[in-house]
Amino acid sequence: MARSIPSPPGGGTARRRTTRGRQGLTGWLFISPVVVILGLFLVVPVLMAAWVSVSDWTGRGSPVGGSVSFVGGQNYTAILDGDGLASRDFGTSIRNNLYYVLLVVPLQTGLSMFLAVLVNRQVLRGRGFFRTAFYFPSVTSSVAITVLWLFLFSSTGVVNRVLSFISVSGPNWFQDPRGVIHVILAAVGIRTAPEALTAPGFLGVSGWEWLAGPSVAMSAFILMAIFTTSGTFMLLFIAALQNISGEVQEAAMVDGANGWQRFWQVTLPMLRPTLFTVLTLGLIGSWQVFDQIYTGTQGGPAKTTLTPAYLSFSTAFNNQRWGEGAAIAFILFAIIVTLTLLQRLALRERDVPRRRRMVPVTASSTGARTASSSALPVKEPKP
Amino acid sequence: MSQLATRPAAPTPPPTPAPSTRRRRKAPSVGRRALALYLLLALLALIYIFPFLIQVSSSFKTEPEAAQNPLGLIPQNWTTAAYTQLFESSDFPTWAKNSFIVTLFVTAGRVFFNSLAGYALARIPFRGRGLVFALLVAVMAVPGVVLLIPKFLVINQLGIYDSYAGMVLPLLADAAGVFIMKNFFESIPASVEEQARIDGAGTFRTFWSVVLPMARPAVMTIVILSFQGSWNELNHFIVSTQDPALTTLTKGVAQLSSGQLSQGTQYPLKLAAAALMTVPVAIVFFVFQKRIMNASAGAVKE
Numbered sequence: 001m002a003r004s005i006p007s008p009p010g011g012g013t014a015r016r017r018t019t020r021g022r023q024g025l026t027g028w029l030f031i032s033p034v035v036v037i038l039g040l041f042l043v044v045p046v047l048m049a050a051w052v053s054v055s056d057w058t059g060r061g062s063p064v065g066g067s068v069s070f071v072g073g074q075n076y077t078a079i080l081d082g083d084g085l086a087s088r089d090f091g092t093s094i095r096n097n098l099y100y101v102l103l104v105v106p107l108q109t110g111l112s113m114f115l116a117v118l119v120n121r122q123v124l125r126g127r128g129f130f131r132t133a134f135y136f137p138s139v140t141s142s143v144a145i146t147v148l149w150l151f152l153f154s155s156t157g158v159v160n161r162v163l164s165f166i167s168v169s170g171p172n173w174f175q176d177p178r179g180v181i182h183v184i185l186a187a188v189g190i191r192t193a194p195e196a197l198t199a200p201g202f203l204g205v206s207g208w209e210w211l212a213g214p215s216v217a218m219s220a221f222i223l224m225a226i227f228t229t230s231g232t233f234m235l236l237f238i239a240a241l242q243n244i245s246g247e248v249q250e251a252a253m254v255d256g257a258n259g260w261q262r263f264w265q266v267t268l269p270m271l272r273p274t275l276f277t278v279l280t281l282g283l284i285g286s287w288q289v290f291d292q293i294y295t296g297t298q299g300g301p302a303k304t305t306l307t308p309a310y311l312s313f314s315t316a317f318n319n320q321r322w323g324e325g326a327a328i329a330f331i332l333f334a335i336i337v338t339l340t341l342l343q344r345l346a347l348r349e350r351d352v353p354r355r356r357r358m359v360p361v362t363a364s365s366t367g368a369r370t371a372s373s374s375a376l377p378v379k380e381p382k383p
Numbered sequence: 384m385s386q387l388a389t390r391p392a393a394p395t396p397p398p399t400p401a402p403s404t405r406r407r408r409k410a411p412s413v414g415r416r417a418l419a420l421y422l423l424l425a426l427l428a429l430i431y432i433f434p435f436l437i438q439v440s441s442s443f444k445t446e447p448e449a450a451q452n453p454l455g456l457i458p459q460n461w462t463t464a465a466y467t468q469l470f471e472s473s474d475f476p477t478w479a480k481n482s483f484i485v486t487l488f489v490t491a492g493r494v495f496f497n498s499l500a501g502y503a504l505a506r507i508p509f510r511g512r513g514l515v516f517a518l519l520v521a522v523m524a525v526p527g528v529v530l531l532i533p534k535f536l537v538i539n540q541l542g543i544y545d546s547y548a549g550m551v552l553p554l555l556a557d558a559a560g561v562f563i564m565k566n567f568f569e570s571i572p573a574s575v576e577e578q579a580r581i582d583g584a585g586t587f588r589t590f591w592s593v594v595l596p597m598a599r600p601a602v603m604t605i606v607i608l609s610f611q612g613s614w615n616e617l618n619h620f621i622v623s624t625q626d627p628a629l630t631t632l633t634k635g636v637a638q639l640s641s642g643q644l645s646q647g648t649q650y651p652l653k654l655a656a657a658a659l660m661t662v663p664v665a666i667v668f669f670v671f672q673k674r675i676m677n678a679s680a681g682a683v684k685e
Contacts, residue, residue, distance in 0.1 A: 034499075135676065144657040162454070298641060
């Protein structure tokens, strides 16, 4: 991060100092627009929201005015204490988003890697066409895709029509609040909650509800996320695959490894830095579900597509409970940061012994992970 | 889901250029495998493309037909009613105008400010450069959705709520773009600028008329990414405006979709609106396809 600054060669001390001074001024002039905008619309907002999250501001007048008072952790308690509607809604939104993350991240990573391996064949004809086809959903806006998805998954829509070809009568997707796990349990005869799971549990949501799984409506959003993100991540994997030299593959082939073994024992380990990038980006992205919910369901049916991001927005803008809304945003921020750090830790651990030299991870910054991904092909030891 | 079911069969590739003895021995199975590969790819491509074909064809159907025959690619009663309604009795033209205005200013602003900042970080030694760089990296890690309420607070406080300024200014901050420009400038040999400086050009002059023209590939990358980013932006416009005259396409179509502006399903109308708002990004995508494919990978690679 701290790069050595090349000093201008030659010149007397006095002259160098003035050049330096002038250059320093120019440097700051060049960079100031970006710094001012980032400061004004990123740093200041975060500080201001931190204040609002511990205040009783109701949305009238300025949040830093005299009539607004400090209420301590009251807003945070209201969300986290486990009784009351605010807390139950938050618990529900966490459950919904948790299942979303658990399904979207592995599936989009697996699918995008699979597509990349398929498309990256040397002998493949029309690879440009296939790449374009898989990537196109990624360039469209989330609003346009959601509109399309609402149509495809409507009760008489395309998906149910296709399902009817194989004699499956599809659900009314976006109106169906049943949890998928509940549906499966009902199929084997378990329709009501066991006694132990009916009491309000963590965040006011009962154990039975925690175990509901994503609702049918949320499942449609999960499919949509996989559909729209797999193309982007496929490109990352393709870029990484192209950096793996053919020699390594050939050497493995000469050693008698079949395609399956080559994938697991040669390709996959070399893709690990990219895999790490994709998992991190996926994890960060899938905790921020907002546009789809705003466009599509507004949290319904029965709050099963409510997400923390949307709940934070609607608590503040629709219900005028600004303190609680800001508090939810900060809790969400904490969740994302914590999970990213945990994942970094978990994945780095396994990385260290095998190629100690090539993990230049410096800090818990987003920038660092990218450094490791570009370092891979250069320093990989030749077998 | 169905794509994944086929997964285990996949990573058994037909051996690419192998020693000739091997190829002869394995020839028949390679042919069958190649066929299976193409079939699989074709099926996947169909799953990815078909929804968009349905979208366009349904926008030309009547409402009952769209509901009764969603799979038909050729409308039986061809009608442009949805498009007529969008342009003649809705705010769609206003939304489109606003989207174009915002996208234009954001893209132009980002190109200028990102390249200025990138140049300073790459070439001009100044005190605090390391700090600014660290700050930019930290800023990139803040998830955007968390900033919804905060951004509204500041925009409101600054008195630019419900104005083009409030819509454009906050979007000009783009740390990722600064990195792309910085990396590119670092790849240009310094001798080029030294020559200009010896000839007496100032720093800005050197930057503007010598270095920036050389950075065309990187500038194009910024243009494409900014265009897509600001055209598809939704949540910033939700928190920075409420005036219907300032509604953008994303916000307008989202409200149309959630039924805040209408009754009934109106699928052809909604699909037509969604299809139209995809056209500009689709054009940019197909024109700059090669560069986009590389840029998306490059952007994250930093």
